[in-house]
Amino acid sequence: MPENDDTQNLDDIFAAFTSSGPLATPAGAAAAQHVARRRRTTRFVAAGVLAVAILAATPAIASTWTNQDPPVLPANTPTPTLTTPAPSSSPTPSASPTPSATPSTPPPDGQIGKTELGDATLELPAWPDYLKEHCPAGRVKFSDGTAQLAPNSELRIKITEVIHADFDRDGAKETAALINCSGIEMGESRVLAFDRDSSDNIVTMGLVTGHTDDIAWVSKIRAKGTAVDVEVVDAVGEGIVEGFAQSQWRTYSWSGKGFVQSGGPSAFPPNPRVTDLSISGDDVQLVPDGADTASGTLSLTVSNQGPQRATDPYLTVDLPGEVTITSLPAKCATSKTPSGTRYQCWLPALAVNADSVVDLPLSAPKSIFDGAQPGQWEAKIVWGFTGTDIGDGEGWPYPEPDGAEDDNSANGNVLLAP
């Protein structure tokens, strides 16, 4: 776009900008594919810790509660005082509630259907900091079960499940809803309880649970007596991989002030698919072994820092140019890459705190070193990997413990000995 003004040399400046060397070392197509595959089955990255925010109970609920006996937790555990069956009681605790003191007015009906809840204005506790820009809180108007900060927001709030139970034992059921705010890969899920006040307005009782401690996602809810059962999923590595995460049902009950866990396990056991593998190795010196070739050994140390036995460690080694491995371990596949050769091998199982050394004999034509920069080897170790590394999208390496992935790859130079 030549112009007759002082902008003319811009063309030269842009030409120089685009014609000099590369700007950065690419992380590689495999890395991009890895992130994509992980997302496809994870969908949600568990990020950050939920700042627990429990809304204060409304005065209406609080005054109702003061008329009641204190809650017995866990709510569904029979207590000795119930040895004498109450007349006309049904087997289901919530089916025929018998308040110990009859309020002067009937308790508000807090049973709110999914459709009504999905078109109501609800008071929502704050979302964690990293979602504050994207997920509305405070008084939020829902429409058709969803709410957004703006029409083009990437994240939106959705009410996915609604159940009813008499949480506060006032003789009328309340409502618990599974609500998430999520986008393509990121989101939070939480369970909130709602009631109606004496003027029939929907009021928020409080947060039942969300992403606290080891809970990375809430997948389902169901009523259980006067409590709510919540199916929660553990955080595996930095995300939830379908089929890799563990799930549990945990029970939460109303204490009069907020919801507390009243049943079910309080923590996840160590995930059997997570262990901390690492790999290391040094530069390789290739020594001339004939007129035209040079050879040497790439020695890789693979370690398992635990806590699980790695049943099927999967090693990927990329070699530059014409450098090849002359004798491969038993189960290996070889493929060409744009810059050289890739070897993918399944190694024998590795016990906790064990390490093994993989010696790979290398050979290369001496000519490749003529005036060239030394090439680099790169190696990566994972386990639980059932597919190929390129293309088919099947198979999935097991995740590392959070923050333990850095040592799963290593690289070094391939040098010609002087």
Next chain:
Amino acid sequence: MVRMHGPGDTREEPPPAVTEGAGGVSGVSGSFEEFYAATFQPLMLQLYAYTADIDHARDAVQEAFSRAWPRWNKLVHYDHPAAWIRTVAMNVARSRWRRLRAARAHARFRRDDIVEGPSPDRVALARALATLPEKQRRALVLFHVADLSITEIADQEGAATGTVKSWLHRGRAALAAALSDPGTEETDA
């Protein structure tokens, strides 16, 4: 005609300003890895010119490749799959939150850079571009760095060719001024 979203739009799927051809794949073979190897550095340059930040550019480009991969069977039949990648990468770079998410997702795959940092001339141009209004900066990057024609930019940006010419004209004047301003050239971030 597909249109690029405006700067305030943060929807996930930018419609690619490319046409789907039956088999008209030019200069791109079917392999994602080959495509990546052939297009990473040009896209890095375009995104660096657009963001003036090597790390943002790298994360945005890598993120765009990550999003391309699940759609590769379709994208590979586009006339210019790289245009799709560039559009996604620019959208990622433009949203602070997307940048953070991309940085988080791709951080562990970053290589220790064996490439030297950008040359002073490149830094100066990128920083001067960063002082320009968004539309002018985009137009200049697409025209001078991505080597698109005015018609292609107009299609992609959903603007008239006259508008694109105006962006380029004003952008070049502003860029020349910024480059001749010693304060811009020597500013240390």
